[in-house]
Amino acid sequence: MSAKKWLVCFVLTLLVLILSLGAFNWAVDPFGLFGDRFMNWYAYDMTQNPRSSKIAWLDAHHDEYDSYIIGCSSTSSYPTEALNRYFDARFFNMIMYGADMYDVECESRYIIENYECKNLVVNVYIDNGLHYDQESDEMTYSQHAKTEGSNLLSYYLRYLYAKPKYAIDKLMSASSDTYLKQSFDAFNPQDGTYDKRARDVEHISDTESYLEAYPVFGNYPTIHPVMTHIDDTVGSLARIKALCDQHEVNLVVVCAPVYYEYFHCFRREDVRRFYSEIAAVTPFWDFSMSSVSYEMRYFYDQTHFRNCVGDMALARIFSDHTVYVPEDFGVLVTPGNAEAHIDAIYQSGPAEETDVSAVVPTLLYHSISPEGDNGNGMVVSPETFEQQIAALSAGGYTAVSLEQVQDYVRSGEPLPEKPILITFDDGYQDNYTYAFPVLKKYHMQATVFVIGVQVGNKTYKGTDYPITPHLTDRQMKTMAASGLISFQTHSYDMHQSSAYEEGRARIDMLQFEGEDEQAYIDLLKSDLKAADEQIAGISGKEPIALAYPRGAYSELAATVVAQSGIAVTFTTEPGANVVLKGVPQSLYGMHRRFVYEKTTPEQLLSYCSVARG
């Protein structure tokens, strides 16, 4: 090869190499800037860099939205569904982790100037006063060049020639992707929020168990932040306000709820100046300090409030009285009341435990029958049953319905003084024969969890094997009509008996080992749907609760169950239930105490009182 030919070859080789390296990042597109044509995985891209890839997403999809909410990570706790309902709009959540007001201003400007934007909700967090225009990583925290007005070519080149680690990570993650979110795909691209499906079905009960799960609240880190960027932050807000006025965008500014220990880390004079200056720019809803701030169970972690609190905040703004909102939660701050308001929030304190939460001991029965059982003591004789119920009644306990408990949590409707829940699993005919009369006699509400496929059966479904007879439609109708008994699901057919099944028995709602995830989810959904239709057909009410067969559940099962419209779930774990106003998670994974033939009325009463703490 002559030297000349070598040179030509070299230039071509170099070009091809450079182009192929770029093509790799373009095709895998770990930041979603080039359309993510092949993987179409914006949940991943947004997690990598929400600032940039959300803009890339919106450039292609902005006609699906007409309103935006924007701010740092706590912004994700305002549920899109509630925003859409209250504003009668289609919201996209422009949350960017670690965002400061510089980010918010750039992105807001771009959105207002380039997309249709009716409403803009700006969520200000107290630590926005600490930082301004900080970019901690040029790949994962950088703004889109379009929003920042920087050089587009060098911006795209930077991502085109980003080190391959990002693209390789994306490919590796794709192979281990699951239905639930993982650390690498934390976003819902459709509305821009964090994927909290699994997060929001966690079991929440009393403060002690919460502290065990979130020890940070027991030993809250003390820091001494100084708000050095109040002027920058408020300056950005003022420009956003001007922009909204100019483009006739409805601007709503909210200051997010802050956990009280974090709030008290800030210097009072900083907070005063920060809030008064914001009020001077625009009236804003302040949720930062109230009794909510003192209740750790309203927070996911040390700085992020829960979605249910976002629901409360929006309900306050829109005066929705069907949702529980503590009275001191949320004030519209104007220049006129700013000073007084700031003094007031420093006076706030925790709510009385008994005002916001209730203890609900829950009993678990199966069969009530004089015939006794084969030895495990779970069949309770009618006499014993009546003694137990009589004792509870005499002890001042009122058995309530699930709906009552749900109303308490959702809208703060009061419960009777000593509420308990009485539940029956499996749906045996003897519940009608022996238990129902007793319940009527003492006027106790109860919940029966039926196995859908077994309704009316005297033999195991599809076989001749005799089993304890199950309730029939008619019996269920009669019971439901009394107003005392509610029917809920114990799965339609996911509580099989391995003795009678030919293949692998589905004894509970857990995924089989090695079972395809999507097939399992589909099965779970169709089972719940079948149960739903059956119970609604018989009792006239769609079930809202599920008792997990064998008490067994997983995060995935709980997520799918919640998505199917189930608001209350029960396990067979013994222990107390504390339900908390405004926290629907306190209705998930509720504990129950097995009641046996040998359980004495004293034991029962003692459980109920211990459970009350």
Add this chain to the structure above:
Amino acid sequence: MSFTSFPFLLLVLGTLVLYYTVPGKAQWFVLLAASYVFYLWASPILGLYPIAITLITYLAALRLSALNARKGSMDKARLKRHKRAMCALTLLSCFGLLFALKYLDGVLVTVGALTGQKFTPLSLVVPMGISYYIFQSCGYVIDAYRGKYPVERNFGKYALFVAFFPQMVQGPISRYRDLGPQLSAARRPDAVFLRDGIQLVLWGLFKKLVIADRAAAVVGTVIDDYSAYSGGIILFAVIFYCIQLYGDFSGGIDIARGVAELFGIEMPENFRRPLFATSIADFWRRWHITLGGWMRDYVFYPLSFSRPFSALGRFARKHLHGAAGKILPTSAVTFIVYFFIGIWHGSDPKYIFFGLWNGVLITAALLLEPVFARIAKAVHLDRECALFRAFRMVRTALIVLIGRYITRAETFLGALDMLSRTVNTFALEPFADGTLLKLGLTAQDYIVLGVSLLCLLIVEGIQERGVKIRRSLGGKNGFVQWLAMFALTAVVLIYGFWIKGEIATGFIYMQY
């Protein structure tokens, strides 16, 4: 502007295009302009240093040349006095400046520490590459003093010699008689030069980015916190430091020489496979050759023939018999030269020890050579056999390695501490328990580094046998040539630029 940065690539490409389009007479000017763009890029103010040095040495050389021309018409002794004064004044001002910039703080602090007084450091900014162009231009002044070569009368061309951008920040240190005519020559693009230049640049990038920058990660992690590691890991890191230093410095020189070749200019070699050195003196003939050459021409020879050392030599030859009598003065001068080489590296006292370490060993080797020869003869050892050569290579490498403890440690005492830990806390377990993966490199990095080092060793082994790699490659068939080019380009692009360790480092020798 780093050699591995995008602006540098643009500068080289832009300069190339201009260089080969302007008329031959203006070509040197393009290089001069590019050189000052390169230099002023970092800081316009610091650009005054090379201009000042250029001016001083230019005028001094002119004056010396004028004095030389008056050889016949002037009293010889007076002429010599004149010339000496002129030369000394120039060298003093240049080296005085270098001293003030680089050493004054260190000296003040040391003196202060010794006398208990406190000096405020001046903290002057050391402009990049100042040692290199001061050495280069002072060599030129001494040549003018000796009058053996014509001086450059065109100020611009001389300024280009001082500031020629590929070499000005880290060498090689050239002589005017070699480089000057090449810089001002008119040239047409030559495919062979271009090809060879590109190959050399790629090879330099490979050594710097793929090898040195990876090795650097381990070095930084371990040595900056060496007390946290056991002896084995410290030794491992110092070996990596040797690799880093060689890859970094020789890679940088290859890039510089390669870029110069693109302009049809050949610069002197600065490294000749130091790993293959068989003695510490041999090592210094292979490492930083142009500095060694400068020291030889402008320190070693003049000192050897200076009056005191000549007298010492005569005295020794008369009174001491045998080898010692012949080489005593040479040894003394050698010792001084290595002392200078030591302090050339920096103002910290540790560099004096580094100089002494080399000086003592080389001097000792010189003095003991006859003894070794006698012993070898007595035990019938063939000192040229392959096995003994290998032994000498390993021995030399060990000596160099110990010297590297001194240059890399914070202080001389730190170096001693590191050495003692290497020996006293040596353990092999850390090499198997995953410690290696916590030093800043991934398993993949180690593999890349290992394979790259193997390639480097093979190539240098072939070169050591006298094969000119690029020439011999040029004779191979087209596919082999393409494969070599493709592999090198791909490795540099992928493992040099694309997949980089988190720690990217500047060129070490730019500080000198």
Add this chain to the structure above:
Amino acid sequence: MEELIALLSEICPSIDFENETDLVDRERIDSFELVAIVSTLMDHYEIELDVEDLLPENFNSAEAIYRLIESRRG
């Protein structure tokens, strides 16, 4: 000339001074040897050599060295 070659060979026994013409340029002799050669020449021929004479072209071959000595003695 023979005298010179004998003298040189004594200092650097391994070098063929009769035929080598690139002693310095190809680094056949190193700087120590060069200094040794120059000192020996100065003693033996009773001439004054200066550092300015240490040019490669003066020492590349025995012939060149011979010419150098002649020029100094003349």
